[in-house]
Amino acid sequence: MADYLKRRRGREGWFFQRSVPPDCRGVIGKATWIRKAGNSSTEAKRNAAMFLAETEQLIKAARGQQLTATQKLVSLIPERGLVPADIDAHDLVSSVSREPMYLDSEGSVNPRYEELHEVAKGVLDGTAQDLKTPKDLLTRATLLKSPAPATGFEWKRWLTKLMEHTGKQYIQQITRDDALSWRASELERCQPSTVRTRLRFLNGLFGVAVEEGWVQSNPFFELTKRVRGRAKKKEVVLxxxxxxxxxxxxxxxxxxxxxxxxxxxxxxxxxxxxxxxxxxxxxxxxxxxxxxxxxxxxxxxxxxxxxxxxxxxxxxxxxxxxxxxxxxxxxxxxxxxxxxxxxxxxxxxxxxxxxxxxxx
The missing domain is CATH 1.10.443 (hpI Integrase; Chain A)
Incomplete structure (x- = not known):
């Protein structure tokens, strides 16, 4: 993971520094973003998260990336006051997606439509939150924790495995049941001590998500308690x-x-x-x-x-x-x-x- 906070010779405080991807430099008009992040390390880490989100948006716009239907709905959160008062959640879903409400003529509910409808209702009543990707969580945790390279590697590795296991895209979609299911699958093929270590990595990451207000609770909290391994006898060597x-x-x-x-x-x-x-x-x-x-x-x-x-x-x-x-x-x-x-x-x-x- 990149370290975006730097010291500059002859300058006080910390600076946010990030390279602009080569394919975006022509549109953005520069090769590097450099800004004063703060006088102290704590202030710099707090401000760097805001700068990082801003530069991510600039990169996304420069590349002209297509948003998913969920992302389109979430992008309306800052502008929900401009949404017409007479529009309902079904209208909002139909404005961003062609997903059908029912799967067949018998009225079987389409799970994907239900998911979009819930997000749309949250946008309209002000309870929806910007959905965060695994990359968002890894970037924020790196800024706050400054992990060793090996720790950053393990964070990315096991968070990726978790998202693949659950088939979900966003951090807010991970539930306690997902965490229990992932633990059970790992215990089927790994030693308990190994599983405990992996659970600690995920517990730490989702702890950051809780601190940042992205999720209400940590689905991995205390999941290592019931994972028991064989005790190893350690000898003292002088x-x-x-x-x-x-x-x-x-x-x-x-x-x-x-x-x-x-x-x-x-x-x-x-x-x-x-x-x-x-x-x-x-x-x-x-x-x-x-x-x-x-x-x-x-x-x-x-x-x-x-x-x-x-x-x-x-x-x-x-x-x-x-x-x-x-x-x-x-x-x-x-x-x-x-x-x-x-x-x-x-x-x-x-x-x-x-x-x-x-x-x-």
Whole structure:
């Protein structure tokens, strides 16, 4: 997911910045939208949502996209005061769609017409809301939560799967029954612990929808409570034992272990280091964001001294360019150490590479 909030050199505050799609630039007349979003991060995130909705409308207009009948009805919400007083919901539906009221001569009700009729009634009585797509929810959640790339990937993945399972287009159409049905289908083919993780992603997304006033309740709230998995017995491993067993690791994992052991960094942080991030002359390691491994937040951008036990290990290395551990990155899922887990020679090493180690 794109990050639309930027800092600008020499300028105070945060700025909304978004590229105009190449096929729309001739109509819109620019290549990039840049606007002041606010002086604080909170203010900027709030205003960015409004700017994003506005630019989406400009893109839609530039591309001349055709609206569905539902979207046409929803587009009348801001102008419902201009709708003639003598028009009813059936007239409104017929003005945007040729959907028949009945499916046959016996009077079988057309479900699609009923759906449009409900939306039309909401437009007329002022209760209808602008329907939000999965893309709208993902964009808003990204602006508010600034997730790690792997989290953004999982959000999109499981929200897409949910919408495919239900056959619905809009976030407001998802019900508690839909959520229960999706959970049941996942439990039929996955381990309970896996299903719980997926439910948490969806619960978080729909929590954003509730906060934004798009839906009245979260259909995934507390759905993980009754999903029980097998308890895993975890053994405590002491650092002094790790100091004895690190040589059991494959050769190309050993330097990574030492970095984890003596920097106290997260596994993804150490695995994403580049040779230029290590300064032996100054005796420091710089943890920086870069295109392949953006750090989760600004607090993780830091410079730390090289531990006395780590210095001789680094001095013995033949420095190169770029990533120190390119094998540790899975570009398809924007995730680090995916290929490393499970290849180590002991459970101890696996735990250390997966979770990272703190200073002794």
């Amino acid at each position: 650092l002094d034992q790790g100091d004895k067993d690190w040589a059991k690791l494959p050769q190309h994992h050993q330097l990574l272990w030492h970095l984890l052991r003596w920097t106290g960094s997260h596994a993804s942080e150490a695995a994403g280091l580049r040779w230029e991030d290590i300064d032996l002359k100054e005796g420091v390691i710089h943890f920086k964001s870069h295109e392949t491994r953006p750090l989760k937040n600004d607090f993780r951008i830091r410079t730390i001294p090289i531990h006395k036990n780590l210095m001789p290990i680094l001095e013995a290395q033949e420095f190169g360019e770029g990533l120190i551990f390119p094998w540790a990155y899975n570009p398809k899922r924007a995730r680090w150490l995916k290929e490393c887990i499970g290849q180590t020679s002991s459970e101890l090493a696996r735990r250390q590479l997966e979770t990272g180690l703190q200073h002794a």
